[in-house]
Structure formats: structure tokens, C-alpha cells
Amino acid sequence: MGKVYVVVGAGFRGFCDTLQLIGEPGAKIHMVDREPFFGGISCSGKVKDFWVDKGVHMFDGIPRELADNVTEVMGGQVRTIDFVSMSAFNGHLTDGFSLPDLSSLPEDTKSRITAELKLLAADAGKGSPEPRHLRGLLQARYGATAGGIFAGIFQSIYDIDASLVQPDALSKTSLGRLKHLDDPLMLALKASDPFLDAVLAARRQALGKVDELVSIYPDTGQAMRGWCLRARKWLEDRGVAMCLGQGIESIESTGGKLRLKTGAHTIDADRIIWTNDDTQALAGLLGFDFDTHDWISGTPMLFAMLITKADHIKDFTYLQNFNSGGKTYRTACAGIYSGQIDADGNSFVTCECPTPIDSERWNNHHEAHHAIWQECKALGIVSPGAELTGHAVMRLPSTFKLAKLGYDEKIREFQAELGRRMRGVIFRDVKPFFRRDIYLDSLKVRDLVNA
Ligand SMILES: Cc1cc2nc3c(=O)[nH]c(=O)nc-3n(C[C@H](O)[C@H](O)[C@H](O)COP(=O)(O)OP(=O)(O)OC[C@H]3O[C@@H](n4cnc5c(N)ncnc54)[C@H](O)[C@@H]3O)c2cc1C
Structure with missing residues (x-):
């Protein structure tokens, strides 16, 4: 027994x-x-006749044996997610990179970041005390300048000061690596020192295939x-x-x-x-x-589902927006990668929009789709002539939970x-x-x- x-x-x-x-x-x-x-x-829940995940949910970057299980469970009905990720920072779009790309900052700021990184690299392994909070960790990894910029991004997405959360919150964010120069320069800097190799990033194309992990998604038309x-x-x-x-x-x-x-x-x-x-x-x-x-700390978000013609949606997986004052954080072509295009050719994008509880936008969430849709156009997620044919905006008081x-x-x-x-x-x-x-x-x- x-x-x-x-x-x-x-x-x-x-x-x-x-x-x-x-x-x-x-x-x-x-x-x-x-x-x-x-x-x-x-x-996923049913919203306006589509199955919609509550955020971007996929089996991304999973080990082979888990992918085999998901494939078996799905009787083979899975599709490979070929990541086409993008990010926005400082008014610039970076293709093929989903973390903040600081390379559009002025040259003197980038030189300062590089100098601070080299000082950190020289001190690495000399027994500095463990950072007590996330802000300390960001500065210990990226230096005062870039660490400060990342802490600001963190606050605007997660609605809490980085000095109030544990350092391990980093693993739930998109702030785990720094890129502040163009790819060849990033690769050279990474190669110059093991500490820098561990904390810096270059775009995937420039790095080549970095691991054996697999990204898949259910392919039954009902999303997750x-x-x-x-x-x-x-x-x-x-x-x-x-x-x-x-x-x-x-x-x-x-x-x-x-x-x-x-x-x-x-x-x-x-x-x-x-x-x-x-x-x-x-x-x-x-x-x-x-x-x-x-x-x-629960990270409140407005979650928008915006319906438009599938052929007006950019060919992408998701875009992470780190522009200051942005209304959207992560926007995904969820209707396309979940294979949901209706008989009229409509599909949808989803937007996770960091929004403090009781803020004006939170309290007027029924009106929030106008600004979110305009931002999707400005970011090139939908084409300029796209029409919004349906929408829903939900209030999610607690999404990413941070310690x-x-x-x-x-x-x-x-x-x-x-x-x-x-x-x-x-x-x-x-x-x-x-x-x-x-x-x-x-x-x-x-x-x-x-x-
Ligand atoms: C917005 C968002 C997007 C994400 N995207 C991704 C992604 O793309 N890729 C990825 O790998 N990870 C992603 N994650 C992380 C991942 O989705 C979660 O970590 C994971 O799904 C959590 O699973 P869980 O079982 O711990 O929690 P849940 O899915 O929340 O399950 C907990 C279950 O416990 C039940 N429960 C709670 N309390 C009780 C109780 N008292 N009695 C009985 N039952 C109870 C709940 O009803 C629920 O069914 C994302 C997370 C979020 C928030």
C-alpha cells in the first residue's frame, strides 16, 4: 500500500x-x-468570444523534459514560440531584446555607466556585503547610474520603491541584465571580465543560441x-x-x-x-x-484586451515598454500566438498596464482603452490604420507578487x-x-x- x-x-x-x-x-x-x-x-478566461490568458503566460524557456511532458499532455498539439521580442526605452525601440536597452542615452552617461561597471568588476570577489534590498542589488550589479535608472523603471512597473523589497525580487523582473551600448561593444565588454559577463547582456542574435531551453504554447485555440x-x-x-x-x-x-x-x-x-x-x-x-x-507587494495592473484585424497586428510576440510615463508595460500578440482569428479576421493584443490602485486611471478604467490603444499605435504594435473593433479592460489588484x-x-x-x-x-x-x-x-x- x-x-x-x-x-x-x-x-x-x-x-x-x-x-x-x-x-x-x-x-x-x-x-x-x-x-x-x-x-x-x-x-484563461473567455472575454468577448476569445480565450484570454491573464497576462503573458507560456511555457517559455523550459527544460526539454518538461516540454516533453507538456507535449504529451497536449497530445502533440503545441506550437513552438519563436520569440520576436522588443523593448522600448527613452523613446527608442529595440528589436530582438526584451529588457531595457539604455544604448540611446547620451554618450557621457554611457561612458559613466561603463566606468562604474569597470570599478565594480575590479572590486568583484573582494567580499562586499550582500545588498539588503533590491535597490542595493541593482547598484551592486550595474553601478549607481544604471542601477538608479533600473530602480526608477522598477518603481514605475511594480508601484513600490526598490529599497523596500528583497533583492531576490530581481528574478521576477526584466531587469536581470544590463545593455547600455551597441551589441559589438556589449560583447567586447562582457568578454573582458567574468563579473561583467554575468551582469551584462547583448541581443540574442549577437549572442547566438545561449541555452537548450524550449518555448512552447498550447495549440488548441483555447490559449493556456x-x-x-x-x-x-x-x-x-x-x-x-x-x-x-x-x-x-x-x-x-x-x-x-x-x-x-x-x-x-x-x-x-x-x-x-x-x-x-x-x-x-x-x-x-x-x-x-x-x-x-x-x-x-502585489503589483496592480489594468489588463487590456484590444480587438482588431489580425493583419493590422505586427508580427511579434511581446513588447516590453520601459518608456517613462508609458501606460503599457507588456503588450503581447496573444490572439495570434494562441491561433485565435475569428471568421471576420479579428484577433487581439493584450496589454499589462501598471496602474496604482485608486489612481485616476484605475478608477476610470472603462475609459483607459483610448490611451492604451493610442500607445499601441505609437509603439508600432498595430498599424496606423488599425481600428479598435472591441475591447475589455480589467482591474487586477495583484499580479506579480514581490517579497x-x-x-x-x-x-x-x-x-x-x-x-x-x-x-x-x-x-x-x-x-x-x-x-x-x-x-x-x-x-x-x-x-x-x-x-
Ligand atoms: C501576469 C503573470 C505573467 C506570467 N507569465 C509567465 C510566463 O510567461 N512564463 C512563466 O514561466 N511564468 C510566468 N508567470 C509566473 C507563473 O505563471 C506563476 O509563477 C505560476 O503559474 C504560479 O503557479 P502557482 O501554482 O504557484 O499559483 P496559481 O496558479 O496562483 O495557483 C495556486 C492555486 O492555489 C489555489 N489556492 C490558493 N489558496 C487556496 C486555499 N486556501 N485553499 C485551496 N486552494 C487554494 C488557487 O485557487 C490556485 O488555483 C507569470 C505570472 C504572472 C503573475
């Missing part, structure tokens, strides 16, 4: 952990989620929902029991097992694997007060209390963010449950 596991959270993290656990001989797995659908944030539907069935076919739309009513320890009750199910499990960040709910179930909400200073200590406190209250409940680290990181982190779940 194998072990019984309950995985709480049917998002991608829960999927990855379950994928590892079904490999354990005799294991019986129950997936529990309070929402009635599978996939969490990965599951296509994967969510198939992944649920794929797991059920392998014996996983789905308990969706179920609030958890209690967790108690009884007869060497953990008894978890929802309205409709009572499950006696050997381990409960908690794969979401709702510390408050888990603490409440185990009888103590705890909440990490105040240690997380504020003190979050790690708080989580350690939580883990310690959890260990005292109930052994066998495993709170998964929710820091791994991109699908590749979540998948790689899931490779340790079998060790965790058997510890």
Missing part, C-alpha cells in the same frame, strides 16, 4: 509536484482547490486553458482524484494520519503538500494566527510554527516563479515528503 498525498492548489506548482509524486509506486494523490477549475493563474483542460484529464487518467471548488474545512491529526475535510470529501493522508501562498488559511486551519499579506523586506524571516517563523503544530504538512516554497523554476523546484518534492 503506497502513501496518500493531498496537494492543495491546482495551479502549475501543484501540477509539477503531483507529476513527481505519481511516479512513486502505489501513491494515491488528491488535488484540492477552492476554485472550481484546474490551472490557477494559468487558466487548452493545457489546463488536458492536464487535468491527464492526471485523472493516472489516478489523481480532483477535489475542485472545495474550501478546506479542517485539518487534524488522527491515528498517525492527517485528516483533511472539505464540504464533500474526507481524506486521510500521509502528507499534505500546500502549494500556494495562502499562509493565513493554512495557519487558521491549524489553529494559529498568521498572515504574510503585509510582506507581499518585501522581512518576508523571508516571516516565512521562517511560519515554517517553525507549522513544524510545532503539525508534522506532515509541507508548505512549499512559493518563491520559484517562472514555470521552469517551479518545475526544477518540484524535483525535490519526493525527498521532502519522505524526509
Whole structure:
């Protein structure tokens, strides 16, 4: 008789952990989620007759073995994403590069950045203290000038000062590398020193193929929902029991097992694997007060879906806009890469637009599409003659979740209390963010449950 596991959270993290656990001989797995659908944030919603992802969601830069699984789950119905990324900064567009490209700055500013980088390179490895916050990290990587520019970009996208978030927030941003010169000069600077090689970037074409990672997307015309539907069935076919739309009513320890009750199910499990960040709910179930909400910054966005004729949409994957005062951050040709063009030739782009809660634009979001559409035209995302034939603008109060200073200590406190209250409940680290990181982190779940 194998072990019984309950995985709480049917998002991608829960999927990855379950994928590892079904490999354990005799294991019986129950997936529990309070929402009635599978996939969490990965599951697209129907908007104006199209399936729309809540942001740019794809299996980008994933390891081969995960890509093989996604392809198997999809019965081969996947398309390769051939990234055509762009970015805008300082009023200039850079093709083939999605991070901020500072190369349009005045020559004296670029020389200062280069000089600051060389000083940092000379000091690298001499035991400087670890930066305490993201602003410190940006300056330690890129110098005062470029670090300051990146901190400003960070504030305008994430609506929080970089000195208030943990340095590891960097891994969720598009600020992980610096490019401030043209590609040949960047390549020469990178080649001159290992520190500079690690922090600087050149455009992909100039670097050649940099890794063996794969980028794919479901090809059933339902956007990421296509994967969510198939992944649920794929797991059920392998014996996983789905308990969706179920609030958890209690967790108690009884007869060497953990008894978890929802309205409709009572499950006696050997381990409960908690794969979401709702510390408050888990603490409440185990009888103590705890909440990490105040240690997380949520990044509010207006999310716009703009419909126009497919042949008026530029041939691109996504554009990241770092222009100061920009209304849009990431705009994607989501309708095109998800294969959704209706009988009239219409498709859509999506725009994630950083917008502070209660700002004028937030409060008047029904009118925001005018300015967003004009910005799409100005950035060349849709052609000048394109007509907006439909739109929807949604308010998303919390998209990219960033750990504020003190979050790690708080989580350690939580883990310690959890260990005292109930052994066998495993709170998964929710820091791994991109699908590749979540998948790689899931490779340790079998060790965790058997510890
Ligand atoms: C806007 C945006 C765009 C992104 N784009 C990409 C991308 O292109 N590529 C990439 O690799 N990564 C991307 N990411 C990151 C990636 O999507 C997420 O890290 C990942 O999908 C998170 O999966 P998850 O299972 O942890 O969370 P979720 O998908 O949020 O799933 C958590 C699940 O837990 C359930 N749950 C929560 N609390 C409880 C409770 N108390 N009881 C029961 N169930 C509960 C929820 O209902 C939900 O179903 C993006 C993230 C965002 C925010």
C-alpha cells in the first residue's frame, strides 16, 4: 500500500509536484482547490468570444523534459514560440531584446555607466556585503547610474520603491541584465571580465543560441486553458482524484494520519503538500494566527484586451515598454500566438498596464482603452490604420507578487510554527516563479515528503 498525498492548489506548482509524486509506486494523490477549475493563474478566461490568458503566460524557456511532458499532455498539439521580442526605452525601440536597452542615452552617461561597471568588476570577489534590498542589488550589479535608472523603471512597473523589497525580487523582473551600448561593444565588454559577463547582456542574435531551453504554447485555440483542460484529464487518467471548488474545512491529526475535510470529501493522508501562498488559511486551519499579506507587494495592473484585424497586428510576440510615463508595460500578440482569428479576421493584443490602485486611471478604467490603444499605435504594435473593433479592460489588484523586506524571516517563523503544530504538512516554497523554476523546484518534492 503506497502513501496518500493531498496537494492543495491546482495551479502549475501543484501540477509539477503531483507529476513527481505519481511516479512513486502505489501513491494515491488528491488535488484540492477552492476554485472550481484546474490551472490557477494559468487558466484563461473567455472575454468577448476569445480565450484570454491573464497576462503573458507560456511555457517559455523550459527544460526539454518538461516540454516533453507538456507535449504529451497536449497530445502533440503545441506550437513552438519563436520569440520576436522588443523593448522600448527613452523613446527608442529595440528589436530582438526584451529588457531595457539604455544604448540611446547620451554618450557621457554611457561612458559613466561603463566606468562604474569597470570599478565594480575590479572590486568583484573582494567580499562586499550582500545588498539588503533590491535597490542595493541593482547598484551592486550595474553601478549607481544604471542601477538608479533600473530602480526608477522598477518603481514605475511594480508601484513600490526598490529599497523596500528583497533583492531576490530581481528574478521576477526584466531587469536581470544590463545593455547600455551597441551589441559589438556589449560583447567586447562582457568578454573582458567574468563579473561583467554575468551582469551584462547583448541581443540574442549577437549572442547566438545561449541555452537548450524550449518555448512552447498550447495549440488548441483555447490559449493556456487548452493545457489546463488536458492536464487535468491527464492526471485523472493516472489516478489523481480532483477535489475542485472545495474550501478546506479542517485539518487534524488522527491515528498517525492527517485528516483533511472539505464540504464533500474526507481524506486521510500521509502528507499534505500546500502549494500556494495562502499562509493565513493554512495557519487558521491549524489553529494559529498568521498572515504574510503585509510582506507581499502585489503589483496592480489594468489588463487590456484590444480587438482588431489580425493583419493590422505586427508580427511579434511581446513588447516590453520601459518608456517613462508609458501606460503599457507588456503588450503581447496573444490572439495570434494562441491561433485565435475569428471568421471576420479579428484577433487581439493584450496589454499589462501598471496602474496604482485608486489612481485616476484605475478608477476610470472603462475609459483607459483610448490611451492604451493610442500607445499601441505609437509603439508600432498595430498599424496606423488599425481600428479598435472591441475591447475589455480589467482591474487586477495583484499580479506579480514581490517579497518585501522581512518576508523571508516571516516565512521562517511560519515554517517553525507549522513544524510545532503539525508534522506532515509541507508548505512549499512559493518563491520559484517562472514555470521552469517551479518545475526544477518540484524535483525535490519526493525527498521532502519522505524526509
Ligand atoms: C501576469 C503573470 C505573467 C506570467 N507569465 C509567465 C510566463 O510567461 N512564463 C512563466 O514561466 N511564468 C510566468 N508567470 C509566473 C507563473 O505563471 C506563476 O509563477 C505560476 O503559474 C504560479 O503557479 P502557482 O501554482 O504557484 O499559483 P496559481 O496558479 O496562483 O495557483 C495556486 C492555486 O492555489 C489555489 N489556492 C490558493 N489558496 C487556496 C486555499 N486556501 N485553499 C485551496 N486552494 C487554494 C488557487 O485557487 C490556485 O488555483 C507569470 C505570472 C504572472 C503573475
